[in-house]
Structure formats: structure tokens, C-alpha cells
Amino acid sequence: MKLLIIEDNEDLLENIQTYLKREGYICESAKNYQQAFDKVMSYTYDVVLIDIMIPGGSGLQVLRELQSVNPQTGTIIISAKNALDDKIEGLELGADDYMTKPFQLPELHARIKAVNRRQQHDGQNIVNVNEISINTKTMEVTVDEEPVDLTPKEYELLLYFSSNKNHVLSKQTIAEHLWGDYVDHLSNLDFVYQHIKNLRKKLEEAGANDYIESVYGIGYKFKVTK
Amino acid sequence: MKLTSKFLLLYLAVTVVVLGIGGYTSYFIIKDELDTELKWRFLDRVERVTYLLEQGKNFADKVSDQEDRNLIVSQLPSTVEPNVEVRDTLVWNERLQQMEPNLKMVAYRTVGDNSYRIATYGQLVETDDITEAVTKILLWILGMQIIGAIGVGFIVSNRLFKPFRDTLKRIKNFTLQDKEPITAEETNVKEFDDLNKFVEEMTHKAVADYINLKEFAENASHELQTPLSIVKGKLELLTETDLSPEQYQFVEASQRSIKKLSRLSESLALLTKIENHEFVETxxxxxxxxxxxxxxxxxxxxxxxxxxxxxxxxxxxxxxxxxxxxxxxxxxxxxxxxxxxxxxxxxxxxxxxxxxxxxxxxxxxxxxxxxxxxxxxxxxxxxxxxxxxxxxxxxxxxxxxxxxxxxxxxxxxxxxxxx
The missing domain is CATH 3.30.565.10 (Histidine kinase-like ATPase, C-terminal domain)
Known part of the structure; x- marks a missing residue:
């Protein structure tokens, strides 16, 4: 997958690039409006990450230009402004998703994947992890062609794991992905464990390998050997 | 209470007091004038009688006590110094059937070797009449004052105060969110021009401050979130490396603090937004x-x-x-x-x-x-x-x-x- 990251902050850019390159993505970057404009106009990308506040112009303007030449490109806005206006404007302009800083890299990755899946044509809605296959359109999960009955939260959890294979995901990260801001104020995150236990049990009963590995004291890892 | 009504009432109160004092003084001045006039008339009469006596005219038989032409001239047994006595007295009025205040004048004159007593009296203008006349005049003046004051008040509040009311209305309709300062309008009154100019400058400043504050809140939030984002990412990348469980705990604790810091800045930004009245449309x-x-x-x-x-x-x-x-x-x-x-x-x-x-x-x-x-x-x-x-x-x-x-x-x- 080919990505363009429009972000003026070097460190942040490096974080994103480091994380995504490990996934085998081709990452290009643009640090100001002019660079972003040139790249968007000259090349095509699968997904473009856009920071709204960039030197020399607005990320929203880049989005507008991109939409005019390449409307099928997936776009995710990254903004430090949790301003409703920007969010609405960005989504109205055709952005596929909107993330507020500070975000989690696994969350960003999951969203990139989700956006990319939506951009693809039919048949590409299947995410395969060895014997497990997840149909993101019908939200059905099968293990060796046998359907597994999962709750919506368990489905989300599995999809999130499959998007972040071999990464350590903390309980906090998982909780925030599944419940968003609601978990902001909760100190007890035991319910994450509860959901993982159930998911694990269901997958094992269906005959899948146990990919979910507990990382002591921090969280979980979806371990898939390549 | 409206300014014009207040002004009107104050004006009328002052008018009533002034007219009251004026009336009281007028009464005494008029009364004094009339009394003096009567006294002069009587004195004149006394002088004429004295002249006639000097000419040798005998008044012994001609004593009349007819109403206002009354005159009593009597010869005194001894010679006295010329003198004039004036006093108030009550005289029975035949026509009105009541005692009326009168002015009595008694003059002592010596003509040749004989001294005479010349007395005359006349009805004073009644105090009731003066009071009535003064009151009537004053009421007329007061009536006209009221009409005039209301008329002036009407003009003042309608015409003169129009720019003031316009300014007031614009201030009322002014909201910071519009970011539109009030522009001063030209009037031909210096005070109103000053006011308008002041309002214009003040709203300009308020709008500028508001924009600054809003920008600051936004920028502060933005500037804080970016480094937080970086730290968060670095920590996430750190967890990907080979860490001991103890090291993971430290990373996790740092993550929690960063989350809290980020929420803190978001909440402060939200409070600022509410305080900046960004959510006023209900x-x-x-x-x-x-x-x-x-x-x-x-x-x-x-x-x-x-x-x-x-x-x-x-x-x-x-x-x-x-x-x-x-x-x-x-x-x-x-x-x-x-x-x-x-x-x-x-x-x-x-x-x-x-x-x-x-x-x-x-x-x-x-x-x-x-x-x-x-x-x-x-x-x-x-x-x-x-x-x-x-x-x-x-x-x-x-x-x-x-x-x-x-x-x-x-x-x-x-x-x-x-x-």
C-alpha cells in the first residue's frame, strides 16, 4: 500500500513512518503545503493522511485539491484541533476519517486499513489471518470456512488485532478503540480482559490457533508468524 | 424611569417650588404696592384739605362720611405738632354686611393759630382677592410650563436622543461571536459622537481580545497536543522493542499520564470555548x-x-x-x-x-x-x-x-x- 503523510512535525512524522513501514507500507511524506500539493497532483496514493495545520496553507485545501483530481483516494484528517467545525468541514469535503491528536499508532493503523478496505472493490473485503477470515462487509467471521458467532465488540476486537498483528496492544489502547471516550475516566479496565477471554474461547472452539498472547502487565499481542 | 420623564418631573418640581416662592413674594409686593398707593392718595387728600384750610375754607359743616369720599376735619383745642398716623382698622361695610379691613389716616396740621385733625379712611384691597389673582396667574403659568415641558420632552426623547437610542440598540445587539465591532455613526452632538467613538474603540478592542483569546486557546491546545502525540508514539514504538515486564510498567504509567495531560488540555480548551460563548445558539x-x-x-x-x-x-x-x-x-x-x-x-x-x-x-x-x-x-x-x-x-x-x-x-x- 502506498501512503502519503502530510505532517509538518518531524518527530511525529517519524513515529508514523516507523510504525507503518514495519507493516510493509510505502510511506511518502510532505512537510508543507507546496510539497503536499505537488505530490498529490503528481502521484496517486491509496491513503493520504492530512494534518490540517501545515506551513504555507491548510490541510483542508490539500484535501479539496486531492478530491478534485483523485476522488477515490482514501483520506484521514489528523488534527490537534478537536474543533467540531473542522471535523464537519473535513468530512463534508470527503475525508473518510478524522483523528484527533494525540492518537495511538495502532488506532491510526486500524483506521488506515479500514479506509483502504472501503476504497477497494468487492472481493477485497476479506481479511485473512491463516485459517481465520473476516468479511468486513457482512461482519462475518469464519474459521476454516465454518462461521463463528461473535458479538459486535468481539468482532471489532478481532479486526483490531488482525490490523495490528505482532504489535503489543495495551489494555488502554484496546479499550479506547472499542469504547472511545467513554473509557476516559475509568481506572478499572478489567472488562477488556473479559472480552478477550470470550473471543479466545470462541475462536479456539471453532478450531483456530490461539494467536492472542498476554504480555504481562501491559496488554496483548496478536502473534502471527509470517 | 426614562431619562426624559425624570428630567420632566425634576423640572416641574423645581417650577412648582419657584412658582410657590414667586407667588408668595408677589402677594406681598402687590399688597405693599396697593397699600402704598392708597396711603399716597390719602396723603394727597390731606395736603389738599390743608391747602383749602389755609385759604380759609371752613370744613365744619362739610364733614362727609360717604364711603370712600369720607373726610372728618375737626379743630383741636390746642396747638399740636404736624403729624401723620396711619393704621389698619376694621370698618363696617353697609353693602357687604361685614367688617372690612380699612386703612385709616389721621393727620394733624396747624393752619395759622389753629390745629386741625384731618382723618380719612378707605377700604384696602382684600387679601383674599390678591391671593386669588396671584394663584390664578401662577396656575396659568404652571399649566403652560407643563405643556411646554412635555412638548420639549417629547422632542428631546424623540429627536435629540435618537442617536443615543440607536447606539444603545447597537450595543444590545452586539455579540462577540460575530466579531463585528460597532461602527460609530456621525451625529451633530459632540457628546454622542464621543460616546459612539468610545463604543467603537471599545468593541474593536473587545473583538480583538476575543480573537486573540480564542486563538491562544486553540494554539495552546494544538501546541500541546502535538508534542504529546510524539511522546505517545515514541512510547508505543518503545513497547515494540524487547522490554522487560518492569520496563513495560514504566511505559504504561507514562502512557496514562500523557492521556491525562491530553485530557486536561482538551478540557481546558473546552472550558475556554464555553467561556468564549462559542456555544450560544440554543x-x-x-x-x-x-x-x-x-x-x-x-x-x-x-x-x-x-x-x-x-x-x-x-x-x-x-x-x-x-x-x-x-x-x-x-x-x-x-x-x-x-x-x-x-x-x-x-x-x-x-x-x-x-x-x-x-x-x-x-x-x-x-x-x-x-x-x-x-x-x-x-x-x-x-x-x-x-x-x-x-x-x-x-x-x-x-x-x-x-x-x-x-x-x-x-x-x-x-x-x-x-x-
Missing amino acids: EKVNFTKIIKESTQSFEEFIALNGLDVETDLEENVFVEMHPVLADILWTNLFQNAIKHNVEGGSISITLTNDALTISNTGEAPSIPTDELFGRFKKADTNTSSIGLGLSIIKRIVDQNNYSISYNYEDGWHTIQLEI
């Missing part, structure tokens, strides 16, 4: 619906904490508020009730058309309950709490002119919101 928000939906979203956490939630909600209760604020208000209230609860505790929510009451079991607060609405005031040392939730609630409530109270009694925290 609409009717179905509060019952918001509560019902959120209790569903929180269901899992409620069950996990073993909480028992009782709701008694009236259908379709509406509040006038910005929808975002209504949502934040309720979420904060409800999250507080969950967060500050005890294991296996309860939450009770009652919504009527007049009030929303949310109670939850919990530890007794360590500081007085009304102080908890202040910023960074925390009842317990729960580290995940940043202490801005109730300040945000209070700001929202104040801005929408509702009232809120917080009570703690017998292990129950109760927050009541009058709507």
Missing part, C-alpha cells in the same frame, strides 16, 4: 433521549462496577441549549456518578419537566460540596480525575441560566439541576 434538545441513549452506552461499565441504576424519566423533556453542551453536560454528570461510586453502589436518575436529579452512593467528600464546582477541586485523590468535570458542568449551567446544586447526605451525592 435549540430544543430532547433531554430524555440523551439520557436514555447514554445509559445504554454505559451499560457495560455499569454492570462491570456492579452498579444498580434506577431511572424515572418523564418522556420528552426539552432543554434550551446548544446540543453539544447538552451532551457534554449529561455525560459529565453521569460519568461522575459512575466514577465516584462505590463497589456495588447505586445511581438514581429522576427527570421531570422542572428538574434533573442524579444521585449516587459514594464516599463522603473531603471538602464542602459547593467548592467542588471550582477548577481542580477534587473530593478524593482519585488520580485519574482531573477535577474539571464539575467546573465544565457549572459553566454550561450558568451560561444557559439554569441553576445547579450539590448535596451530600447519608452516603448519597445528589446533584440537582433546575430546568
Whole structure:
């Protein structure tokens, strides 16, 4: 997958690039409006990450230009402004998703994947992890062609794991992905464990390998050997 | 009271006092003038009689006591010094059948060797008559003053004060959110021009300050979130490396602090936004619906904490508020009730058309309950709490002119919101 990251902050850019390159993505970057404009106009990308506040112009303007030449490109806005206006404007302009800083890299990755899946044509809605296959359109999960009955939260959890294979995901990260801001104020995150236990049990009963590995004291890892 | 009415009343009060004093003085001046005039007339008469006596005319038979032409001339047995006596007296008036005040003049004159006593008297103008005349005149003047004052007042309030009223109206309609300062309009009155210019400068400054403040709040939030983002990412990348469980714990603790810092800056930015009146457009928000939906979203956490939630909600209760604020208000209230609860505790929510009451079991607060609405005031040392939730609630409530109270009694925290 080919990505363009429009972000003026070097460190942040490096974080994103480091994380995504490990996934085998081709990452290009643009640090100001002019660079972003040139790249968007000259090349095509699968997904473009856009920071709204960039030197020399607005990320929203880049989005507008991109939409005019390449409307099928997936776009995710990254903004430090949790301003409703920007969010609405960005989504109205055709952005596929909107993330507020500070975000989690696994969350960003999951969203990139989700956006990319939506951009693809039919048949590409299947995410395969060895014997497990997840149909993101019908939200059905099968293990060796046998359907597994999962709750919506368990489905989300599995999809999130499959998007972040071999990464350590903390309980906090998982909780925030599944419940968003609601978990902001909760100190007890035991319910994450509860959901993982159930998911694990269901997958094992269906005959899948146990990919979910507990990382002591921090969280979980979806371990898939390549 | 309107300025013109006040001015009018003050003016009339002064007029009445002035006219009163004027009337009182006029009365004495008129009376004095009339009396003096009568005295001069009598003195004149005495002089003529004296002249006639000198000419040798005998008045012995010609004493008349006819009304105002009365004259009594009598010869005195001895010689006296010439003298004039004037005094007031009452004389019986035949026609009016009553005693009337009169002026009596007695003059002593010596003509040749004989001394004469010349007496005459005349009716004074009645004091009642003077009073009546003066009062009548004054009432006329007063009447005309009132008409004049009202007329002037009308013109003043309509014409003269028009620029003032226009300015007032523009100030009333002025809102910072529009970011439109009031422009001064030319009038031909110096004071109004000064006022308008002042208002223009002031609103210019207010708008500039508002924009600055807004930008600062936004920038501060932005500038803070970016480095936080970086640290967060670095820590995430760090967890990908080979860390010992102990090192993971440190990373996890740092992550939590970063999350808290980021929430803190978001909450402060939100408070600033509310204080900057960015959410002033209100609409009717179905509060019952918001509560019902959120209790569903929180269901899992409620069950996990073993909480028992009782709701008694009236259908379709509406509040006038910005929808975002209504949502934040309720979420904060409800999250507080969950967060500050005890294991296996309860939450009770009652919504009527007049009030929303949310109670939850919990530890007794360590500081007085009304102080908890202040910023960074925390009842317990729960580290995940940043202490801005109730300040945000209070700001929202104040801005929408509702009232809120917080009570703690017998292990129950109760927050009541009058709507």
C-alpha cells in the first residue's frame, strides 16, 4: 500500500513512518503545503493522511485539491484541533476519517486499513489471518470456512488485532478503540480482559490457533508468524 | 424611569417650588404696592384739605362720611405738632354686611393759630382677592410650563436622543461571536459622537481580545497536543522493542499520564470555548433521549462496577441549549456518578419537566460540596480525575441560566439541576 503523510512535525512524522513501514507500507511524506500539493497532483496514493495545520496553507485545501483530481483516494484528517467545525468541514469535503491528536499508532493503523478496505472493490473485503477470515462487509467471521458467532465488540476486537498483528496492544489502547471516550475516566479496565477471554474461547472452539498472547502487565499481542 | 420623564418631573418640581416662592413674594409686593398707593392718595387728600384750610375754607359743616369720599376735619383745642398716623382698622361695610379691613389716616396740621385733625379712611384691597389673582396667574403659568415641558420632552426623547437610542440598540445587539465591532455613526452632538467613538474603540478592542483569546486557546491546545502525540508514539514504538515486564510498567504509567495531560488540555480548551460563548445558539434538545441513549452506552461499565441504576424519566423533556453542551453536560454528570461510586453502589436518575436529579452512593467528600464546582477541586485523590468535570458542568449551567446544586447526605451525592 502506498501512503502519503502530510505532517509538518518531524518527530511525529517519524513515529508514523516507523510504525507503518514495519507493516510493509510505502510511506511518502510532505512537510508543507507546496510539497503536499505537488505530490498529490503528481502521484496517486491509496491513503493520504492530512494534518490540517501545515506551513504555507491548510490541510483542508490539500484535501479539496486531492478530491478534485483523485476522488477515490482514501483520506484521514489528523488534527490537534478537536474543533467540531473542522471535523464537519473535513468530512463534508470527503475525508473518510478524522483523528484527533494525540492518537495511538495502532488506532491510526486500524483506521488506515479500514479506509483502504472501503476504497477497494468487492472481493477485497476479506481479511485473512491463516485459517481465520473476516468479511468486513457482512461482519462475518469464519474459521476454516465454518462461521463463528461473535458479538459486535468481539468482532471489532478481532479486526483490531488482525490490523495490528505482532504489535503489543495495551489494555488502554484496546479499550479506547472499542469504547472511545467513554473509557476516559475509568481506572478499572478489567472488562477488556473479559472480552478477550470470550473471543479466545470462541475462536479456539471453532478450531483456530490461539494467536492472542498476554504480555504481562501491559496488554496483548496478536502473534502471527509470517 | 426614562431619562426624559425624570428630567420632566425634576423640572416641574423645581417650577412648582419657584412658582410657590414667586407667588408668595408677589402677594406681598402687590399688597405693599396697593397699600402704598392708597396711603399716597390719602396723603394727597390731606395736603389738599390743608391747602383749602389755609385759604380759609371752613370744613365744619362739610364733614362727609360717604364711603370712600369720607373726610372728618375737626379743630383741636390746642396747638399740636404736624403729624401723620396711619393704621389698619376694621370698618363696617353697609353693602357687604361685614367688617372690612380699612386703612385709616389721621393727620394733624396747624393752619395759622389753629390745629386741625384731618382723618380719612378707605377700604384696602382684600387679601383674599390678591391671593386669588396671584394663584390664578401662577396656575396659568404652571399649566403652560407643563405643556411646554412635555412638548420639549417629547422632542428631546424623540429627536435629540435618537442617536443615543440607536447606539444603545447597537450595543444590545452586539455579540462577540460575530466579531463585528460597532461602527460609530456621525451625529451633530459632540457628546454622542464621543460616546459612539468610545463604543467603537471599545468593541474593536473587545473583538480583538476575543480573537486573540480564542486563538491562544486553540494554539495552546494544538501546541500541546502535538508534542504529546510524539511522546505517545515514541512510547508505543518503545513497547515494540524487547522490554522487560518492569520496563513495560514504566511505559504504561507514562502512557496514562500523557492521556491525562491530553485530557486536561482538551478540557481546558473546552472550558475556554464555553467561556468564549462559542456555544450560544440554543435549540430544543430532547433531554430524555440523551439520557436514555447514554445509559445504554454505559451499560457495560455499569454492570462491570456492579452498579444498580434506577431511572424515572418523564418522556420528552426539552432543554434550551446548544446540543453539544447538552451532551457534554449529561455525560459529565453521569460519568461522575459512575466514577465516584462505590463497589456495588447505586445511581438514581429522576427527570421531570422542572428538574434533573442524579444521585449516587459514594464516599463522603473531603471538602464542602459547593467548592467542588471550582477548577481542580477534587473530593478524593482519585488520580485519574482531573477535577474539571464539575467546573465544565457549572459553566454550561450558568451560561444557559439554569441553576445547579450539590448535596451530600447519608452516603448519597445528589446533584440537582433546575430546568
